[in-house]
Amino acid sequence: MILRPFDPWKGEMCTCPAKLSLNPYTGCPHGCLYCYASSYIPRFAECRPKVDLLRRLARESSRIRPGTLVSMSNSSDPYPSQEEWLLLSRGCLQILKERRLCVQVVTKSHLVARDADLLSGMNACVAMTITSLSESISSRLEPGAPSPARRLDAMAKLSAKGVALSARIDPIIPGINDGEIEQLAAAVSRAGARHITSSTIKAKPGIVKRITASFPHEGAALGRLFARGSKFAGSLYLPEETRYDLMLRIKECARRESVTFSTCREGWANIPGISCDGSHLLSAVGNLEKIPYFNSPT
Numbered sequence: 001m002i003l004r005p006f007d008p009w010k011g012e013m014c015t016c017p018a019k020l021s022l023n024p025y026t027g028c029p030h031g032c033l034y035c036y037a038s039s040y041i042p043r044f045a046e047c048r049p050k051v052d053l054l055r056r057l058a059r060e061s062s063r064i065r066p067g068t069l070v071s072m073s074n075s076s077d078p079y080p081s082q083e084e085w086l087l088l089s090r091g092c093l094q095i096l097k098e099r100r101l102c103v104q105v106v107t108k109s110h111l112v113a114r115d116a117d118l119l120s121g122m123n124a125c126v127a128m129t130i131t132s133l134s135e136s137i138s139s140r141l142e143p144g145a146p147s148p149a150r151r152l153d154a155m156a157k158l159s160a161k162g163v164a165l166s167a168r169i170d171p172i173i174p175g176i177n178d179g180e181i182e183q184l185a186a187a188v189s190r191a192g193a194r195h196i197t198s199s200t201i202k203a204k205p206g207i208v209k210r211i212t213a214s215f216p217h218e219g220a221a222l223g224r225l226f227a228r229g230s231k232f233a234g235s236l237y238l239p240e241e242t243r244y245d246l247m248l249r250i251k252e253c254a255r256r257e258s259v260t261f262s263t264c265r266e267g268w269a270n271i272p273g274i275s276c277d278g279s280h281l282l283s284a285v286g287n288l289e290k291i292p293y294f295n296s297p298t
């Protein structure tokens with residue numbers, strides 16, 4: 001199946017609305033040190049297009065009721081560099097548009113701006129992930145991903161075309177990018193984001209080791225911090241007070257920027273009407289049962 005119910009790790013911490021997940025590619029070339037998907041997808045760094053993707057999507061989507069929310073993508077980026085010539089994600093958008101499905105694009109790539117013409121004519125929102133404004137930090141943390149400047153530029157282009165936009169400032173990693181929370185929130189808001197989703201780093205096996213290889217001092221401190229935290233759904237969580245303080249800081253930034261805010265998989269109280277994934281920016285989402293969502297520190 002190309003379209004599958006979104007069910008990350010079957011985790012009780014996930015408060016996303018019900019939606020379908022679509023990954024045009026298997027694997028991802030961005031190489032983010034904190035990537036969770038790389039822990040369960042073999043040969044993850046090799047980005048492979050899904051075989052016969054568009055034909056399968058056309059067939060499966062014909063059975064989905066219009067208005068259903070489809071999230072693209074959750075365990076790979078839908079805009080790896082190959083997308084520039086393969087046009088697979090663009091093809092998916094065309095099919096989803098014809099079927100009148102709602103679409104949420106989650107990416108770290110400026111390439112998404114190429115599809116502004118399609119996205120602006122459908123019920124779609126884009127979530128751009130940006131974790132640092134520093135080229136130096138970003139190139140070590142997400143070595144294969146487009147630079148922060150290119151992502152912000154793509155956001156501004158999408159926003160200018162009227163595409164609903166949110167930013168994922170996610171994950172916050174103490175010692176690495178927590179010092180620029182305020183600047184990040186201001187930058188994404190200037191670029192047109194109307195919502196910010198944030199979360200603290202969760203460590204699947206191997207993640208702290210990977211981070212330590214590129215950030216020796218910060219990675220070691222992170223390991224000590226995780227040792228004081230807890231484990232949920234196979235992931236290490238930072239101590240609750242650390243998570244809470246970080247999320248409160250970014251929530252306050254969002255308030256100052258007049259954008260909505262939610263956390264992702266932190267397990268706190270809900271703000272009615274605000275979705276944890278930014279899908280409340282869509283004009284209407286139908287048909288799959290919506291679950292009450294959105295975490296936020298209160």
Ligand code: SF4
Nearest residue numbers: 028030031032035076
């Ligand atoms: S962009 Fe997402 S899927 Fe790709 S490596 Fe980074 S975290 Fe993993």
